[in-house]
Amino acid sequence: xxxxxxxxxxxxxxxxSFCMGASQLRVLRGVDLALHSGEVCALRGTSxxxxxxxxxxxGLLDTTDVGSLHLAGLDxxxxxxxxxxxxxxKQVGFVFQQFQLLPELDALQNVLMPRRLACGWxxxxxxxxxxxxxxxxxxxxxxxxxxxxxxxxxxxGEQQRVAVAxxxxxxxxxxxxxxxxxxxxxxxxxxxxxxxxxxxREQGAAVLLATHSRxxxxxxxxxxxxxxxxxxxx
Amino acid sequence: xxxxxxxxxxxRRRALLALSAVAIALGVAVLFTVLAVLNGFLAQxxxxxxxxxxxxxxxxxxxAWGGSQEIETYFDSIHSVQGVATVEARLNxxxxxxxxxxxxxxxxxxxxxxGLLLVGIDDFDWKPQDDPNALPPLRLGHAAATRMxxxxxxxxxxxxxxxxxxxxxxxxxxxxxxxxxxxxxxHDQDLDRALVPRSSLLPLTQLKTPFTELVxxxxxxxxxxxxxxxxxxxxxxxxxxxxxxPSVQTWRDNAGNFLRAVENQRGMLVMMFFFIVLVAAYQxxxxxxxxxxxxxxxxGVLGALGATPGRIIRFWVSLGTLVSxxxxxxxxxxxxxxxxxxxxxxxxxxxxxxxxLPEIYQFEEIPVLIDTYSVALLAGATLAAGLVFxxxxxxxxxxxxxxxxxxxx
Ligand SMILES: Nc1ncnc2c1ncn2[C@@H]1O[C@H](COP(=O)(O)OP(=O)(O)OP(=O)(O)O)[C@@H](O)[C@H]1O
Ligand SMILES: [Mg+2]
Numbered sequence: 001x002x003x004x005x006x007x008x009x010x011x012x013x014x015x016x017s018f019c020m021g022a023s024q025l026r027v028l029r030g031v032d033l034a035l036h037s038g039e040v041c042a043l044r045g046t047s048x049x050x051x052x053x054x055x056x057x058x059g060l061l062d063t064t065d066v067g068s069l070h071l072a073g074l075d076x077x078x079x080x081x082x083x084x085x086x087x088x089x090k091q092v093g094f095v096f097q098q099f100q101l102l103p104e105l106d107a108l109q110n111v112l113m114p115r116r117l118a119c120g121w122x123x124x125x126x127x128x129x130x131x132x133x134x135x136x137x138x139x140x141x142x143x144x145x146x147x148x149x150x151x152x153x154x155x156x157g158e159q160q161r162v163a164v165a166x167x168x169x170x171x172x173x174x175x176x177x178x179x180x181x182x183x184x185x186x187x188x189x190x191x192x193x194x195x196x197x198x199x200x201r202e203q204g205a206a207v208l209l210a211t212h213s214r215x216x217x218x219x220x221x222x223x224x225x226x227x228x229x230x231x232x233x234x
Numbered sequence: 235x236x237x238x239x240x241x242x243x244x245x246r247r248r249a250l251l252a253l254s255a256v257a258i259a260l261g262v263a264v265l266f267t268v269l270a271v272l273n274g275f276l277a278q279x280x281x282x283x284x285x286x287x288x289x290x291x292x293x294x295x296x297x298a299w300g301g302s303q304e305i306e307t308y309f310d311s312i313h314s315v316q317g318v319a320t321v322e323a324r325l326n327x328x329x330x331x332x333x334x335x336x337x338x339x340x341x342x343x344x345x346x347x348x349g350l351l352l353v354g355i356d357d358f359d360w361k362p363q364d365d366p367n368a369l370p371p372l373r374l375g376h377a378a379a380t381r382m383x384x385x386x387x388x389x390x391x392x393x394x395x396x397x398x399x400x401x402x403x404x405x406x407x408x409x410x411x412x413x414x415x416x417x418x419x420x421h422d423q424d425l426d427r428a429l430v431p432r433s434s435l436l437p438l439t440q441l442k443t444p445f446t447e448l449v450x451x452x453x454x455x456x457x458x459x460x461x462x463x464x465x466x467x468x469x470x471x472x473x474x475x476x477x478x479x480p481s482v483q484t485w486r487d488n489a490g491n492f493l494r495a496v497e498n499q500r501g502m503l504v505m506m507f508f509f510i511v512l513v514a515a516y517q518x519x520x521x522x523x524x525x526x527x528x529x530x531x532x533x534g535v536l537g538a539l540g541a542t543p544g545r546i547i548r549f550w551v552s553l554g555t556l557v558s559x560x561x562x563x564x565x566x567x568x569x570x571x572x573x574x575x576x577x578x579x580x581x582x583x584x585x586x587x588x589x590x591l592p593e594i595y596q597f598e599e600i601p602v603l604i605d606t607y608s609v610a611l612l613a614g615a616t617l618a619a620g621l622v623f624x625x626x627x628x629x630x631x632x633x634x635x636x637x638x639x640x641x642x643x
Contacts, residue, residue: 085540086540088540092540100535109239114540117545
């Protein structure tokens with residue numbers, strides 16, 4: 001690992017609390033984390049420890065109360081909604097436990113969606129290339145025969161493979177995966193994880209993978225633990 | 235907008251959105267039909283009106299103001315204006331007739347004496363010198379002929395008055411030979427007009443200018459209104475009109491209140507029916523709001539994939555516009571179908587009877603005119619309404635925080 005280059009992700013002193021009526025729930029209490037491109041890191045912690053919350057902060061889906069966040073060279077600490085969305089479209093890929101595919105669209109269109117969002121008006125001039133790219137990544141996850149199938153026509157493992165393709169089609173600098181195998185049986189989960197890590201490594205993306213599973217964490221380069229709102233390196 | 239594909243996949247599976255489109259379509263179809271019929275009616279009215287009364291008319295200047303000029307002076311003056319095709323002199327003279335032509339006139343108690351406007355025109359092949367005993371010919375309005383029971387070959391006697399300068403006018407009796415009846419296409423004209431040779435009226439009139447109006451027809455493609463001022467100015471220049479005495483009237487002025495009433499009616503109907511279209515389009519607010527609630531999670535997913543709030547708004551607005559676009563297209567098609575089958579629809583609605591009686595409306599079939607401008611305006615206004623109404627749910631969708639949308643706790 002080359003630690004001398006600037007990290008893709010650089011988070012310092014992140015804090016996040018949720019108001020529960022009168023009381024405050026302090027979930028993150030000063031998280032420092034740096035990830036370099038190509039680095040695959042597992043994030044473990046007990047249920048309710050704040051793994052998802054941290055992933056949301058790092059993926060710019062939510063804003064931090066305290067601390068600073070740099071993503072792919074851009075200071076993302078206080079981005080507005082539109083700027084955060086642009087940065088997300090360019091630099092962040094998400095894989096969720098619940099797959100979160102758009103049910104009206106077939107596999108190919110689901111994979112194309114982040115590209116449509118990222119391209120904006122230039123989509124029309126680029127769509128040939130974009131289609132080729134989406135088809136290519138779908139065949140890499142082994143779904144070249146299922147491109148015109150909608151999510152309801154796919155198995156859980158296949159859906160999650162579509163989600164992996166969708167998360168990586170824009171070649172993001174950071175891939176955030178929140179329990180990507182949580183809804184799959186062990187065998188399928190391992191297959192999907194192998195695909196995910198293989199593709200991410202091929203693209204040189206930094207990966208942060210939240211999971212309960214120790215065996216999943218073993219497949220990663222590095223493992224960190226979220227305890228009492230702080231990270232512990234293992 | 236690259237999200238249109240998604241909007242389309244989305245709309246295809248939503249019967250509710252299709253219902254919204256149908257509601258808009260019905261409103262648009264009805265408005266399309268109303269517009270087509272009223273425009274057709276107005277166009278037909280304009281046609282018959284201009285056919286009979288000309289595109290523009292000129293009144294002679296009263297002799298007290300130096301108007302007693304030769305008719306050729308008028309002709310020359312008007313013809314010198316660009317765009318004028320023909321000028322023809324008319325002498326309108328009022329008379330009275332009885333029910334059965336000459337017979338009823340012998341009985342002054344008759345209650346069915348009718349006014350008849352004798353329109354003296356030069357379009358007759360008749361000269362008084364040919365045979366002093368021959369009666370001048372007369373073409374009688376179709377409805378007047380029916381009412382009086384007069385047919386070609388009958389003699390028609392008309393009582394009129396001969397003005398005498400400085401003294402009371404004296405009654406005069408004129409006899410004509412009915413040669414044919416004519417149909418101008420306008421019921422009220424056919425009811426009280428008779429065309430006679432202008433020369434047959436001249437002995438009665440004592441006028442220095444032997445016409446009461448000059449009927450002008452303009453060249454094809456020229457708007458009569460555009461010539462009104464130039465003819466007036468030319469006449470003034472030649473001493474045949476005065477600024478204080480507007481001589482030139484367009485067919486529109488002559489058509490008077492009837493035309494304005496119909497145009498006014500068209501405006502009212504369009505407003506009313508557009509209101510219906512608006513109400514139909516307003517449904518989009520409810521339908522899209524429902525859809526936004528239903529698609530809460532997917533809106534969140536779009537946000538996670540990098541959709542900016544602006545794009546979310548655009549997505550919902552294009553969804554609404556898509557629905558109104560289908561509504562408008564369907565409505566225009568339906569409207570076209572309606573207007574091209576009006577005859578059968580009229581019979582169905584009237585229970586086998588015509589609703590628009592040809593005697594009154596002077597058309598055998600309901601006239602229809604589909605003009606591009608009205609159709610474009612209708613389509614544009616409906617689409618604009620759909621767009622405005624989609625903005626409200628779109629804004630609601632974009633405002634929601636991504637996480638809250640995506641995760642149901
Ligand atoms: N929007 C919110 N409002 C209130 N509390 C919240 C909110 N989001 C998260 N929390 C709380 O923060 C804590 C951390 O939640 P988080 O989802 O990050 O845990 P997690 O580590 O991902 O758990 P799991 O492994 O079960 O997914 C939980 O106690 C949760 O109830
Ligand atoms: Mg979680």
